[in-house]
Amino acid sequence: MPKASAPTLDAANAAPPLPSTYEEAMAELERLVARLESGDLPLDQLLSGYQRGAALLQHCREKLQAVEDQIKVLDDGVLKPWKSA
Secondary structure (H helix, E strand, O other): HHHHOOOOOOOOOOOOOOOOOOOHHHHHHHHHHHHHHHOOHHHHHHHHHHHHHHHHHHHHHHHHHHHHHHHHHHHOOOOOOOOOO
């Protein structure tokens, strides 16, 4: 008798892809935080919203780190203080 395979996520349960830009991710995160803080979401939506928010936050941090790494390369590996004009 064949073994049962592990359950797979269907399209309805799969998380939507992360935004391609930092700005889009921040905008979605801000909207999500507003919905979470409203107190109008049922518990299951609060949990999924929190999980999505954590993923968006990590995505934003990675985007910022990538930019910081590029700046270090441009400045010969030395992170210099930002000087506004």
